[in-house]
Amino acid sequence: MKHVKYLIAVTLLLTMFTQLTKAQCLDFAKDKGFAALDTTKFVPEGRLNAVPLSEGDMFDVYKPFFRGRKYKVVVVGADNMPKLNFKVSNFQREVLYDSSKGGGNGWEFTSETNQNLIISVEVPASSSANPKTGCIAVIVGFVE
């Protein structure tokens, strides 16, 4: 009986952890992500792309961009996370933008064609046995 009780307790704790991290990440995306986007200039798209990740993990967001529209893509990470780099590439993985080559945490561009792009965020790996975990958010806004 005691094993069953422990199993229930552990399951509930794990479920609670997962739920809390997701909830925290979505709030984080709205707060820090929208601030980085600058909502006075860019209207945030109605989707939230945020997830808890650990050092060494990757985050790929596939999304369509429409011709003639001006966009801003921003990538933000929790304060405890290392500096993040991101790349924007097409579905053939040809890189159109790489933040590690002098860019900041955002990229403004006007899409010349209708295209599906991949925003890839790589959380730098750590040699630590206990890699840090924190929220990572990719926010996209556009000019109306």
Next chain:
Amino acid sequence: MNIKNSFWKVPTFIAIISGTMLLSNCKSDNGKSDTDTLKKDSITTHVSQTETFYSMPSPSDIAALLVDNTEMTFNKSFLNAPANAEKYNTDLKLALNLGIYTADLSYASYFEQMQISQEYFGVTKKMSEQLGITNAIGENHIKMISEKKLTKEAMTKIINETFMNADAYLQENDRRDVMTTILYGGWIEALYLATGNTNGSHTAKPDLTLRITDQAIVLEILEKLFETAKDENVKALQTDLAKVKENFAKINEKMNAENFKAFCDIIKELRTKYTV
């Protein structure tokens, strides 16, 4: 007090506390988190993973792309009647039509049809609740909409905010298939509103026709979403999407009266199927 018995009550205590916190978390979708950092203990070597999101635009984003066009006009008869909402009694129909009503709401608010927008806002609130999406539409939103004469920009902001709340709720509760269905329903409705405005002619409103063809790129994202869906009813929508894809291919290969009419017809057929 028997110490041994008390000790074995610890797991029960943990379970009660965990359960309480879990439930309180479910109810606090709009609550602001005190912290934005997380730390978890790891007892094994971390295996790197890749998280993948297919970020289909929201119905209001799609509607805005099509509606924000000088050739587009408002026509109330294109909207799905609010009275139809009573008919939808499965999760699939509710989710499809929540997307459809959200696109209608965006269309009406873009043309500053505020009375209609208020009515459709009420319908989307009710349908969200029927789908178990609580707190997506807050009391503040209801108050703003009922008491003020809103600009279309303010209305758009409210629609986007409530959609993001619904998105967040469904993500938190691992109900991505519901969101996929809402997004697909909204996309079909936006295409229905746009094709309806062309009266089936590819030459009458050339810029609007071009905007419609632009939407073909969304197919790829929708296909990925349906491929990763777990619910068989949601997966089954792939058959309908394939018909849309086939007709998109025809108008992209050769835009003529016949192909464009066939495209408009398939959109109308699917929209009718989902709203009856």
